[in-house]
Amino acid sequence: MPDWRPDFDPAHLYFVTTNAVQRAHIFQQDVIKRILVDGLYHLHVVDRTELYAFVIMPNHVHFIVRCQEDDPLKDVVRDFKANMARLIVWQYQAERNQKVLDFLAAAVTRPEKQQFKVWEDGYNAKDVFSPDFLLQKMEYIHHNPLQSHWRLAERAEDYIWSSARFYVLGEPALIPLSDARELF
Numbered sequence: 001m002p003d004w005r006p007d008f009d010p011a012h013l014y015f016v017t018t019n020a021v022q023r024a025h026i027f028q029q030d031v032i033k034r035i036l037v038d039g040l041y042h043l044h045v046v047d048r049t050e051l052y053a054f055v056i057m058p059n060h061v062h063f064i065v066r067c068q069e070d071d072p073l074k075d076v077v078r079d080f081k082a083n084m085a086r087l088i089v090w091q092y093q094a095e096r097n098q099k100v101l102d103f104l105a106a107a108v109t110r111p112e113k114q115q116f117k118v119w120e121d122g123y124n125a126k127d128v129f130s131p132d133f134l135l136q137k138m139e140y141i142h143h144n145p146l147q148s149h150w151r152l153a154e155r156a157e158d159y160i161w162s163s164a165r166f167y168v169l170g171e172p173a174l175i176p177l178s179d180a181r182e183l184f
Contacts, residue, residue, distance in 0.1 A: 008067070008072040008073050008074070009127070010066070010067060010068060010069035010072075011066075012066065012127050012128060012129075013052060013064055013065065013066045013127075013128035013134065013180075013183075014064065014065055014066070014067075014073055014125045014126065014127060014128060015062070015063075015064050015125065015126045015128055015137040016061075016062065016063050016064070016065060016073070016077060016123060016124070016125045017060060017061070017062050017123065017124045017125075018060065018061055018077065018081060018119060018120070018122075018123040018124070019059060019060040019119065019120040020059045020060060020118065020119060020120070021104065021107045021117045021118055021119055021120055022107060022120075023059045023060070023120070024059060024103065025058040025059045026058075026059070026088070026100060026103075026104070026118065027056060027057065027058050027059060027060075027061070027088075028058045031091060032088055032091060033056045033161045034174075035084060035087045035088060035091060036056045036061060036084055037054070037056060037161065037174050037175055038175070039080055039083060039084045039087070040054055040063060040080070040175065041175035041176070042083075043065075043076060043080060044175075044176070047068065048067065048068055048071050048076055049065045049066065049067050049068070049071075049076060050065065050066040050178040051063060051064070051065050051175070051177055051178060052064040052065065052066070052134075052138075052163075052177060052178050052179075052180040053137075053138045053141050053142070053162075053163040053167070053177070053180065054141065054162060054163050054173075054177075055141045055142065055144050055145065055159070055161065055162035055163070055164075056161040056162070057144060057145065057150070057152075057161075058150075058152075062137075062140070062141045062144065063141075064128065064134070064137060064138065064141070064180070066178075073125055077123050077125070081118075081119045081123075084118070084119075085116070085117075085118035085119060088118050089101070089104065089115075089116045089118065092104070101116065104116035104117055104118060105117075131183070131184050134180060134183070138163075138167065138180060141162060141163070141164075142156040142162055142163070142164035142167065142168070143156055144162075145159040145161075145162065146159075155168075156168060157169050160174060161174070163177055166179075167180075167181075
């Protein structure tokens with residue numbers, strides 16, 4: 001993934017994408033998706049972010065977030081990925097899933113720094129510069145599971161691992177969200 005990040009402005013929202021190592025489908029299990037959703041929620045609970053939209057896919061994550069002034073996006077994403085990597089490895093260890101653990105170990109490029117590699121290096125972030133761009137990215141997030149190569153749900157609101165249910169049906173998502181519609 002090309003690593004592109006805008007200059008941080010705490011007044012702005014950012015559309016963030018980060019991929020599993022080698023785009024492997026290591027986020028397929030619901031327990032792993034739950035770890036990632038809870039990680040996004042934790043960023044809100046500890047007052048690091050306002051989360052507006054998200055989707056957890058089998059090999060990547062998209063979310064729209066606003067960070068606190070003293071906590072730039074690069075630090076938030078770095079910590080999210082590090083914490084989620086630890087929990088995901090821990091889960092695979094608890095399951096004794098040696099096949100996945102061997103894959104994650106083989107993906108390591110700097111063994112002096114890590115034993116397992118869960119994420120691709122870097123991430124992509126786009127400054128949400130207008131209401132139209134925000135709506136475009138939210139629609140992309142919510143329709144990602146419906147794409148022909150995924151077919152994870154028939155309707156966006158049926159895929160529980162996203163914020164679509166909140167925006168389409170007005171029902172709670174798996175975690176509380178800040179409502180992007182209030183920004184218009």
